[in-house]
Amino acid sequence: MAARKLAIIGGRVIDPVQGIDRVVDVLISNGKITGVASSSSDNAYDDYEVIDASGKIVSPGFVDLHTHLRDPGQEWKETIVSGTRAAAHGGFTTVCAMPNTDPVQDSAAVVEDVMRRAAADGVVRVLPIGAISVGQHGKQLAPMGELAEAGVIGFSDDGNPVADANLMRQALKYSVELGLPIINHAEDKKIGAGGVMSAGLVATRLGLAGVPAEAETAMVARDLHLADLTKARLHIPHISTIGSLVALRSAKECGVNVTAEVTPHHLTLNDEWVFGLKGEIPAQVGSEAYDTNTKVNPPLRSRADVEAVIEALSEGLIDIIATDHAPHAATDKVCTYDEAAHGINVLETAFASVFGLVDASKISIERLIESLTAGPAAILGRDLGSLKKGFSGDVAIIDPGSKWVVDPNEFASKSVNTPLRGVELTGRVVTTIYQGETVFDLRGAIGTFSEGVKAGAGQ
Ligand SMILES: [Zn+2]
Numbered sequence: 001m002a003a004r005k006l007a008i009i010g011g012r013v014i015d016p017v018q019g020i021d022r023v024v025d026v027l028i029s030n031g032k033i034t035g036v037a038s039s040s041s042d043n044a045y046d047d048y049e050v051i052d053a054s055g056k057i058v059s060p061g062f063v064d065l066h067t068h069l070r071d072p073g074q075e076w077k078e079t080i081v082s083g084t085r086a087a088a089h090g091g092f093t094t095v096c097a098m099p100n101t102d103p104v105q106d107s108a109a110v111v112e113d114v115m116r117r118a119a120a121d122g123v124v125r126v127l128p129i130g131a132i133s134v135g136q137h138g139k140q141l142a143p144m145g146e147l148a149e150a151g152v153i154g155f156s157d158d159g160n161p162v163a164d165a166n167l168m169r170q171a172l173k174y175s176v177e178l179g180l181p182i183i184n185h186a187e188d189k190k191i192g193a194g195g196v197m198s199a200g201l202v203a204t205r206l207g208l209a210g211v212p213a214e215a216e217t218a219m220v221a222r223d224l225h226l227a228d229l230t231k232a233r234l235h236i237p238h239i240s241t242i243g244s245l246v247a248l249r250s251a252k253e254c255g256v257n258v259t260a261e262v263t264p265h266h267l268t269l270n271d272e273w274v275f276g277l278k279g280e281i282p283a284q285v286g287s288e289a290y291d292t293n294t295k296v297n298p299p300l301r302s303r304a305d306v307e308a309v310i311e312a313l314s315e316g317l318i319d320i321i322a323t324d325h326a327p328h329a330a331t332d333k334v335c336t337y338d339e340a341a342h343g344i345n346v347l348e349t350a351f352a353s354v355f356g357l358v359d360a361s362k363i364s365i366e367r368l369i370e371s372l373t374a375g376p377a378a379i380l381g382r383d384l385g386s387l388k389k390g391f392s393g394d395v396a397i398i399d400p401g402s403k404w405v406v407d408p409n410e411f412a413s414k415s416v417n418t419p420l421r422g423v424e425l426t427g428r429v430v431t432t433i434y435q436g437e438t439v440f441d442l443r444g445a446i447g448t449f450s451e452g453v454k455a456g457a458g459q
Helices: 080-089 108-121 145-151 165-178 201-206 215-232 243-253 264-268 271-275 303-315 350-361 366-372 374-380
Strands: 005-015 021-027 034-039 049-052 057-060 060-069 090-095 125-130 234-236 258-262 394-404 426-434 435-443
Touching: 005 366, 005 394, 021 145, 060 080, 060 350, 060 374, 080 090, 080 108, 080 435, 090 303, 090 394, 090 426, 108 125, 108 145, 145 165, 165 215, 201 271, 215 234, 215 243, 243 258, 243 303, 258 303, 264 303, 264 350, 303 366, 350 366, 350 394, 350 426, 366 374
Parallel strands: 005 049, 005 057, 060 090, 090 125, 234 258
Antiparallel strands: 005 021, 021 034, 057 394, 394 426, 426 435
């Protein structure tokens, strides 16, 4: 096979690592970036395949630190194949796979199996996250050294917070030796006991049990103190409350080695979305009083929390955006709010939903792209998230003017659990290139996934 040479020409290239924000051509050869060249009609790319990106934004491929691929064990919700295709549709060329699979990624054997199958069948890069504790039961540390050797990029019991503070302390201590972060789902389950959404007026009106913000904030504060004690690297997933931000700021000021992520839904949706009216408040609560697709952990928060996380992301207090892509089948969502599973299907709407904040002048496009590329790559410590010479040829091409309506039945994901069904978004990833190969193209619908019936088809 002839080596593919690709020239992406005429687009507005935004690469925060190199400080580039101007119209240049991006050149890729043998799967690697070979450089950027001033864009001009005199450029001759005779032996190149040329992609005309005029009017588009050209970004390094997005890196997601928090993805649930459900594989092995829940392949009716998502597989490595469908999940990586969903990633490609969303502009992501790297996803970090959370270990709450069945079996749990708590041994080298399971991690190596995921890596082997991802390399063979995935359309983008999959980096596994290892469990903190055996079976994610929070009783006994997983073989962290063995997992690190197998190639995990960090440790998490995501979904299950490490409740035992001393076990958390030990995990942090071992992680220092291994040079990898601990990612603890920050929730004190006892404070939040029985709650299914954020405590507040909406919960009261719907008669649903509420989780106070302090369930998150208390755990964030504990973890920050333990990270300080052990001098370990802590990464806080899906941060969502004002109180957590106060704790994060003071820890950062004290030099604690901590980073934090926020999800697209915590940046754009508040608890009023639970009513199922896309943020509108009903005059009266009827029999279809809520949308179970809004049930997520941590829960959608108050308007004030949403404004606070936006500001924190914009100024860099929150380091990055991560999706917490959590596909679920219809049976997990067509039920009462109490019974519904936690989680939102995010990969394919992530960029566009947050791009609305750029349109509203709440965050700059440069910062948004940084938080999806250079930011997560820095936490991983890998040569990703930039269009630097020699880096992997991973690119997302975005049409900033494109308006589209979210139709989950068009998702490459096997599941359709999004509260954004029917919502119009502006800005869309139109082409995704991974290692120099086009893995998604909206026009040709390359990468469109059609493996039988979607897990949650028909709402
Ligand atoms: Zn979580």
